Amino acid sequence: MSIELVYEKTCPNIAGAREQLLRAFGEAGLTPRWREWEITDPAAPGHVHGYGSPTILVDGQDVSGAGVSGDDLCCRLYSQGETGRQQGVPAQADIVNALRSRASTSSTFPAA
Template sequence: MKIELVFETTCPNAEGTRKLLNVIEAELGLQLNIIEINKDDPDAPDYSKKLSSPTILIDGKDAVSDGSQGGDACRIYHAPYGRLTGLPSKEVVIQSILLAGQG
């Protein structure tokens, strides 16, 4: 399983998402191979430059399919009760990792 954290240098939510992935890794008792991609790096893959920050990809697919906006801006995720947040839902990311592990 390939997990990518795509972020921008100035993203205020990149560190929180990085920590979230570390918590998930510990909770699941898995050694996740997390590849960090700074989309501001000139050598970053082209596909990463089209994603908003932060985005988690699992085997090339967005881990959170909640209708969040993409593009060249901060990513805002939908949270329960109509709230918006800059971090993806831990439960949704865990579910995506477990589903990818089954395939």
């Protein structure tokens, strides 16, 4: 299972996304491991371009269910459940669901 945090270095929501990831790993009962990609870094792989910041990918899929926006230098807003409140990080439940879904079909969890 591959977990990636994609961000733009000036985004104010990076720390919040990391905290949300840590909580989600704990809730899912998994050891926290992920790779981070700064969008403007030339070493960032092509598949992370086009996502706003921050984006969390589990096996290449955005945990929010959204696709590539095409504007990777902007901050994202996520709708939070039934309230529809906007927040700068994905909902913990969305991350947990993605982790659990992939963990149940993945036999290995490589080191990041």
